[in-house]
Amino acid sequence: MSADPGSPGPTLGRDDVAHLARLARLAVTEDELDLFAGQLDTIIEWVAKVGEIAAVDVPPTSHAVPLENVFRPDELRPGLTQEQALAGAPASQDGRFRVPRILGEEQ
Amino acid sequence: MSELIRKTAAELAELIRTKEVSAVEVARAHLDRIAEVDGAVHAFLHVAEEGAIQSATLVDEAQEPASPLAGVPLALKDVFTTIDMPTTAGSKILEGWRPPYDATVTARLRAAGITILGKTNMDEFAMGSSTEHSAYGTTHNPWDLDRVPGGSGGGSAASLAAFEAPLAIGTDTGGSIRQPAAFTGTVGVKPTYGGVSRYGLIACASSLDQAGPCARTVLDAALLHEVIAGYDPLDSTSIDQPVPSVVAATKQGASGDLSGLRVGVVRELTGEGYEAGVQASFDAAVRQLEKLGADVVEVSCPHFTTGISAYYLILPSEVSSNLARFDAMRYGLRVNQGASAEEVMAATREIGFGPEVKRRIMLGTYALSAGYYDAYYGQAQKVRTLIARDFAAAFQQADVLLSPATPTTAFPIGAKIDDPVSMYLNDLATIPTNLAGTAALSVPSGLADGLPVGLQVMAPALGEAVMYRVAAAYEAARGPAPMPEVKA
Numbered sequence: 001m002s003a004d005p006g007s008p009g010p011t012l013g014r015d016d017v018a019h020l021a022r023l024a025r026l027a028v029t030e031d032e033l034d035l036f037a038g039q040l041d042t043i044i045e046w047v048a049k050v051g052e053i054a055a056v057d058v059p060p061t062s063h064a065v066p067l068e069n070v071f072r073p074d075e076l077r078p079g080l081t082q083e084q085a086l087a088g089a090p091a092s093q094d095g096r097f098r099v100p101r102i103l104g105e106e107q
Numbered sequence: 108m109s110e111l112i113r114k115t116a117a118e119l120a121e122l123i124r125t126k127e128v129s130a131v132e133v134a135r136a137h138l139d140r141i142a143e144v145d146g147a148v149h150a151f152l153h154v155a156e157e158g159a160i161q162s163a164t165l166v167d168e169a170q171e172p173a174s175p176l177a178g179v180p181l182a183l184k185d186v187f188t189t190i191d192m193p194t195t196a197g198s199k200i201l202e203g204w205r206p207p208y209d210a211t212v213t214a215r216l217r218a219a220g221i222t223i224l225g226k227t228n229m230d231e232f233a234m235g236s237s238t239e240h241s242a243y244g245t246t247h248n249p250w251d252l253d254r255v256p257g258g259s260g261g262g263s264a265a266s267l268a269a270f271e272a273p274l275a276i277g278t279d280t281g282g283s284i285r286q287p288a289a290f291t292g293t294v295g296v297k298p299t300y301g302g303v304s305r306y307g308l309i310a311c312a313s314s315l316d317q318a319g320p321c322a323r324t325v326l327d328a329a330l331l332h333e334v335i336a337g338y339d340p341l342d343s344t345s346i347d348q349p350v351p352s353v354v355a356a357t358k359q360g361a362s363g364d365l366s367g368l369r370v371g372v373v374r375e376l377t378g379e380g381y382e383a384g385v386q387a388s389f390d391a392a393v394r395q396l397e398k399l400g401a402d403v404v405e406v407s408c409p410h411f412t413t414g415i416s417a418y419y420l421i422l423p424s425e426v427s428s429n430l431a432r433f434d435a436m437r438y439g440l441r442v443n444q445g446a447s448a449e450e451v452m453a454a455t456r457e458i459g460f461g462p463e464v465k466r467r468i469m470l471g472t473y474a475l476s477a478g479y480y481d482a483y484y485g486q487a488q489k490v491r492t493l494i495a496r497d498f499a500a501a502f503q504q505a506d507v508l509l510s511p512a513t514p515t516t517a518f519p520i521g522a523k524i525d526d527p528v529s530m531y532l533n534d535l536a537t538i539p540t541n542l543a544g545t546a547a548l549s550v551p552s553g554l555a556d557g558l559p560v561g562l563q564v565m566a567p568a569l570g571e572a573v574m575y576r577v578a579a580a581y582e583a584a585r586g587p588a589p590m591p592e593v594k595a
Binding site: 012016017020021022023024025026027028029032035036039040042043044046047048049050051052053055058059060061062063064065067070072080084085087088089090091097099100101102104 | 204205206207208300301314340343344346410413416417419420427431434435436437438439440441443444445446447448449450451452453454456457460462465466468469470472473474476482483485486487488489490491492493495527528531542543544545568
């Protein structure tokens with residue numbers, strides 16, 4: 001992307017937003033690109049304040065509660081039926097989710 | 108208008124238990140009230156009239172009450188899955204979706220014989236502070252229909268203030284229970300992270316999301332807290348420890364003696380940036396607690412002011428990952444535009460998500476991208492550690508911490524919708540608690556220029572008992588809170 005955090009000028013331009021939208025699978029419109037470029041740049045400038053805190057030796061926290069792996073006994077238990085699992089599907093066929101093409105022509 | 112709707116949940120439960128009124132009558136009174144005023148308030152996205160009457164009938168037929176709240180009606184935030192009602196999380200992408208299972212919170216409410224009246228409005232996927240980001244229209248604040256009720260759980264809070272329900276459930280990721288409680292003059296509690304199961308709670312930011320009780324009195328919130336809280340093997344972050352005895356603590360607090368208790372005023376969460384009326388209400392509440400025997404000390408939490416910046420990096424990062432599940436393949440909306448799955452996905456998410464959700468997804472995608480991760484997400488996680496340390500140090504000096512719940516009272520609809528940062532700043536005082544995973548609540552502390560103000564009481568992790576005790580003592584000393592008349 002166009003600039004380093006903390007450097008002058010917009011951190012995030014229109015092309016950067018288009019790139020982010022593509023990564024995030026959002027087919028944003030041209031008007032939205034203009035709107036979001038301005039807003040996201042303002043927001044990023046504002047959240048970049050985290051960089052002003054001296055925290056080199058501070059360990060990161062990803063979670064407030066110390067997490068450890070949680071196991072359960074490997075036993076059969078009731079789950080959704082095939083019918084229930086498919087009940088909300090946009091399309092289904094022969095007891096399966098029906099989805100648009102995933103692979104390209106050559107693949 | 109039926110006087111039943113003015114009663115507290117505890118009073119209604121007692122009337123139902125002694126058969127003075129039936130649970131069906133109580134449900135009917137609230138359904139009538141919803142029919143009367145919800146056109147103006149728009150707290151509900153779905154009203155489950157038939158289900159509510161059915162559930163209340165079972166309570167009336169039961170030999171023994173299923174819980175201390177059996178037969179009491181409740182408004183459920185539309186972010187919890189319900190097998191018999193649509194669940195949208197305020198988003199078009201889930202319009203008409205019928206979940207195949209109940210959330211643990213939903214299941215516990217049902218098992219307790221609580222009458223679920225319907226599902227309440229919210230900012231889309233709980234991202235917002237006003238309900239203006241709901242795909243289904245804004246909820247109006249019963250105190251002034253031209254103002255927001257707060258968010259994201261504005262629907263749940265407004266339903267309480269409009270006397271459509273005596274109990275509600277919310278979720279609090281950065282203040283979404285406490286800020287609407289403050290804006291509507293109701294009580295809202297964000298329990299310790301892991302205190303209430305997240306199973307079936309549609310995720311916003313998984314490391315911050317927490318479900319909690321909403322009510323018009325501290326005792327009602329405590330009664331509901333004990334119904335929904337507790338270990339759940341279906342949520343791997345659920346805490347496997349006894350639920351704090353919040354009902355007993357509330358009753359103890361209501362006696363009004365706080366002798367020997369240390370309350371800390373957080374220096375960084377007062378003064379500049381807080382409206383004069385909010386500050387005056389807060390100062391009066393602190394004096395009130397002092398009169399009850401509490402020792403007031405000032406504490407400093409120097410990293411709290413940076414918390415909001417850290418939060419708006421951590422939250423969007425988690426959001427960008429969590430909302431990847433809305434891919435148009437297995438459930439929810441599908442927009443058939445383009446031949447490939449990827450094109451259909453992008454078209455669906457473009458149509459299905461509102462602007463605030465898109466902003467946060469892109470912000471999170473940016474914060475997590477290679478080359479920026481350390482400067483943004485990584486640094487925000489370190490600030491999170493420093494905030495937890497600030498709390499730990501402050502709780503050495505005080506049993507609970509105090510601040511105004513919000514910097515302002517309810518703002519006019521439309522006032523902040525085009526300025527995301529000014530909307531975000533509304534969460535200034537509530538966010539540190541979510542980052543640290545600790546507990547906090549908002550209890551009404553009177554009015555400023557005719558609008559409600561909330562007093563925030565913060566407690567250490569699993570310190571809910573002392574928090575409820577202080578809130579109940581304050582509530583008793585304050586006297587009955589003023590409530591609005593809805594001009595439907």
